[in-house]
Amino acid sequence: MIDSISSILEELEEQSTLEKLKKTKILPEDRMLAITKETGELLNMILRLKNARNMLEVGMSVGYSTLWCAEAIVERSGKIITIEKNPNKIKRARENFQKAGVKDTIIIKEGLAKSILTELNLQKEYKSFFDFVLIDADKENILEYFDLILPMVSIGGVIVTDNMLYPEKYKQDMKKFSDYLRKNSSLRTITSPIGNGEEITIKLK
Numbered sequence: 001m002i003d004s005i006s007s008i009l010e011e012l013e014e015q016s017t018l019e020k021l022k023k024t025k026i027l028p029e030d031r032m033l034a035i036t037k038e039t040g041e042l043l044n045m046i047l048r049l050k051n052a053r054n055m056l057e058v059g060m061s062v063g064y065s066t067l068w069c070a071e072a073i074v075e076r077s078g079k080i081i082t083i084e085k086n087p088n089k090i091k092r093a094r095e096n097f098q099k100a101g102v103k104d105t106i107i108i109k110e111g112l113a114k115s116i117l118t119e120l121n122l123q124k125e126y127k128s129f130f131d132f133v134l135i136d137a138d139k140e141n142i143l144e145y146f147d148l149i150l151p152m153v154s155i156g157g158v159i160v161t162d163n164m165l166y167p168e169k170y171k172q173d174m175k176k177f178s179d180y181l182r183k184n185s186s187l188r189t190i191t192s193p194i195g196n197g198e199e200i201t202i203k204l205k
């Protein structure tokens with residue numbers, strides 16, 4: 001692992017632990033709400049197995065998951081497009097990417113996921129473009145996000161969705177989402193118990 005990336009990841013893991021223990025005085029909307037370390041390892045592994053170069057992330061926060069992915073993408077001279085609406089988090093993420101030495105690998109799209117995804121979806125260059133997608137923003141609009149994302153994913157592309165099993169408050173929305181995926185014959189999908197429950201979906205055709 002590149003030293004500059006692993007030291008920022010460790011720093012963020014410490015912050016995340018403090019947040020979970022409620023030992024920081026951070027506003028609720030500024031909490032990292034990051035994926036777990038083992039989910040980071042899973043994402044990094046899938047990116048490497050797929051030799052992925054073009055990634056999309058929905059819900060960047062301060063960039064913990066983005067950094068796990070950038071560590072694999074940077075070796076292939078690929079790019080990550082990542083979406084986030086919170087300016088405080090975007091500022092922290094930019095600092096983290098700069099310190100980690102991967103700022104040129106990551107393109108931050110600032111704003112609401114629905115409008116940014118709609119904009120990307122309309123651009124011809126993004127048709128079947130992404131070989132890997134991480135969905136980790138608000139859960140209420142997840143079906144809409146998925147429908148906008150799917151045409152932008154290449155055949156054989158992988159979509160990972162966080163929070164399939166935890167926290168409990170998302171269970172209903174996530175069950176609806178996973179039923180929706182299972183009805184689509186162009187997809188193969190599994191719910192893995194890693195981290196907070198990761199849906200791993202492949203676009204077959």
Ligand SMILES: C[S@@+](CC[C@H](N)C(=O)[O-])C[C@H]1O[C@@H](n2cnc3c(N)ncnc32)[C@H](O)[C@@H]1O
Pocket residue numbers: 032033034035058059060061062063064065066083084085086089111112113114136137138
């Ligand atoms: C669970 S956190 C992402 C954590 C990040 N993937 C990580 O593991 O480090 C979800 C993020 O999505 C952002 N978000 C929520 N709804 C959004 C929306 N409609 N558009 C853009 N960003 C949104 C939140 O501000 C928050 O930072």
